[in-house]
Amino acid sequence: MAEPLMKVENLTKVYNSDAKEVVALKNIEFTVQKGEFISIVGPSGCGKTTLLEILSGLRLPTTGSVKIKGKAVTGPQRSIGIVFQEESTFPWRTVLENVEFGLQMQGMPKAEYRDKAHKMVELVGLKGFENSYPFELSGGMRQRVAIARTLVTQPEIVVMDEPFGALDEQTRLILGGELLKIVEQTKATVVLVTHSIQEAALLSDKIVVLSARPGKVKYLIKSTLPKPRDATALTTPEFAEITQKLWSSLEEESLTKRHDVDNDSSRVVGQ
Amino acid sequence: MHRLIQTLIVVCLLVLYELATRMNWLDSFTFIPFSTMFVNMIENLTDPEYVTNHFGVTALEILASFMGAIIFGIIFGIILWRSDFAHHVLQPYLMLFYAIPFFALYPIFISIFGIGPLPVIMIGLFFALPAVITNTAIGFREIRKVLVKVGQSCNLSFRQMIVHIYFPAAWPFIFTGIKLAAAYSIIGVIATEFILSARGLGYTISYAYNNFDINGMYGSVLLVIMIALTVNIVLGFIEARAYRKNS
Ligand SMILES: Nc1ncnc2c1ncn2[C@@H]1O[C@H](COP(=O)(O)OP(=O)(O)O)[C@@H](O)[C@H]1O
Ligand SMILES: [Mg+2]
Numbered sequence: 001m002a003e004p005l006m007k008v009e010n011l012t013k014v015y016n017s018d019a020k021e022v023v024a025l026k027n028i029e030f031t032v033q034k035g036e037f038i039s040i041v042g043p044s045g046c047g048k049t050t051l052l053e054i055l056s057g058l059r060l061p062t063t064g065s066v067k068i069k070g071k072a073v074t075g076p077q078r079s080i081g082i083v084f085q086e087e088s089t090f091p092w093r094t095v096l097e098n099v100e101f102g103l104q105m106q107g108m109p110k111a112e113y114r115d116k117a118h119k120m121v122e123l124v125g126l127k128g129f130e131n132s133y134p135f136e137l138s139g140g141m142r143q144r145v146a147i148a149r150t151l152v153t154q155p156e157i158v159v160m161d162e163p164f165g166a167l168d169e170q171t172r173l174i175l176g177g178e179l180l181k182i183v184e185q186t187k188a189t190v191v192l193v194t195h196s197i198q199e200a201a202l203l204s205d206k207i208v209v210l211s212a213r214p215g216k217v218k219y220l221i222k223s224t225l226p227k228p229r230d231a232t233a234l235t236t237p238e239f240a241e242i243t244q245k246l247w248s249s250l251e252e253e254s255l256t257k258r259h260d261v262d263n264d265s266s267r268v269v270g271q
Numbered sequence: 272m273h274r275l276i277q278t279l280i281v282v283c284l285l286v287l288y289e290l291a292t293r294m295n296w297l298d299s300f301t302f303i304p305f306s307t308m309f310v311n312m313i314e315n316l317t318d319p320e321y322v323t324n325h326f327g328v329t330a331l332e333i334l335a336s337f338m339g340a341i342i343f344g345i346i347f348g349i350i351l352w353r354s355d356f357a358h359h360v361l362q363p364y365l366m367l368f369y370a371i372p373f374f375a376l377y378p379i380f381i382s383i384f385g386i387g388p389l390p391v392i393m394i395g396l397f398f399a400l401p402a403v404i405t406n407t408a409i410g411f412r413e414i415r416k417v418l419v420k421v422g423q424s425c426n427l428s429f430r431q432m433i434v435h436i437y438f439p440a441a442w443p444f445i446f447t448g449i450k451l452a453a454a455y456s457i458i459g460v461i462a463t464e465f466i467l468s469a470r471g472l473g474y475t476i477s478y479a480y481n482n483f484d485i486n487g488m489y490g491s492v493l494l495v496i497m498i499a500l501t502v503n504i505v506l507g508f509i510e511a512r513a514y515r516k517n518s
Contacts, residue, residue, distance in 0.1 A: 078426070082424045090436075092440070092442070105425050105427055105435065149421075
């Protein structure tokens with residue numbers, strides 16, 4: 001097998017808040033090959049957001065490392081782009097200006113970034129909304145803007161934190177299908193966090209199942225669904241098999257951790 | 272519709288007032304008809320000496336103290352946001368600032384800045400400054416964390432973070448400070464001219480009052496109100512555009 005694009009080794013993250021230690025992640029290990037689509041699923045509060053922020057260099061791990069092409073990630077860099085879980089569009093910029101942001105900050109000439117942003121806006125299906133402000137758009141459209149803003153800088157790896165988390169299952173799967181097409185066109189490698197089993201099963205080449213906190217890699221499930229995929233894949237036996245596997249692994253997780261639920265409930269809100 | 276009724280209320284009140292003064296319902300030594308005020312204001316404005324020595328001086332003093340308050344207010348606001356030390360030390364004083372009778376300090380300003388426009392500008396500036404400082408610091412502090420993370424993930428420099436993330440995100444707060452600063456600098460300048468100036472609209476008001484020139488006094492009062500209204504309309508216009516984006 002070729003050298004992986006990204007290698008996560010023995011990653012542990014401990015938060016120290018008010019003299020209380022929270023072990024958010026423990027001994028996380030997995031690799032990402034170029035062009036792969038990887039999903040990370042796990043119960044709420046198990047450290048998924050923490051993991052993505054470490055992958056993108058926004059946080060440092062307590063121990064372990066993230067390497068891209070053999071080089072350790074020590075801070076944010078152009079080769080990794082991130083799409084956040086929360087609403088993150090800039091309300092003071094139009095759709096087009098939002099998408100231009102990263103390229104503009106890199107110092108690219110205006111004519112060039114404007115052109116690229118126009119193409120990206122079209123690719124995410126927002127043609128005609130270039131001059132709208134985020135407050136004029138629906139939640140799903142705003143999330144497309146955030147995705148376009150990250151993809152336009154052409155990072156080698158895109159990490160996405162429940163980008164469709166606030167949307168209903170149907171819209172989520174439709175947008176997921178569109179995302180696959182976009183990713184194929186931009187040839188990006190994707191690490192996607194989701195709490196939707198169907199979404200993970202439909203989109204991924206590989207699914208990382210994390211345990212409840214502290215997050216550990218519980219299962220690595222490889223998808224056998226043929227590519228390219230679209231909504232028709234939802235009815236295939238392979239799809240049923242993967243979702244079945246995911247369901248049972250997550251069910252085990254919630255059963256073994258049932259005594260923990262009380263502790264969790266206060267934190268789940270707003271996470 | 273609302274606009275129409277609002278305008279109508281003002282017009283009705285003015286007509287009523289005009290009638291009350293014309294029919295001598297009100298004491299004519301204290302109240303003069305609005306039309307007379309207006310004529311006086313226009314007469315004043317056609318007098319070149321009045322325009323350069325009083326209207327012009329006041330307008331420039333207000334502009335200088337307002338601009339100074341905005342610029343220094345934003346700079347100190349950013350320092351206050353960056354430095355926890357400055358925040359903890361200065362916050363109580365800023366909170367108390369508008370509780371103390373600032374104008375009682377005017378002799379200090381005279382002894383530091385002498386006489387002429389400088390102490391007037393400085394009092395207007397100092398009076399308006401805390402509003403901009405506090406609102407800037409709050410705006411920077413209240414920014415949504417995820418917007419900062421977007422900036423960090425793009426590897427922005429400190430300057431880029433301020434200009435492209437913090438400043439536009441905090442703009443609604445900063446603008447609240449700017450609106451307050453406009454009001455405070457107008458109050459500061461006019462009030463200071465009452466007591467320590469031989470030029471400016473504040474001076475013409477107190478001079479006319481002391482010399483029983485009621486018509487001249489109201490002419491200048493109306494002009495001050497007009498200045499305040501104009502500034503507010505301009506700021507409201509700017510805000511409406513910014514609000515559209517930031518809502
Ligand atoms: N900045 C922080 N400081 C302290 N604890 C944190 C911080 N961020 C997250 N945590 C804790 O770490 C755990 C994992 O959080 P998170 O990564 O957001 O989980 P998820 O995204 O899977 O819901 C949670 O218990 C959370 O309370
Ligand atoms: Mg999360």
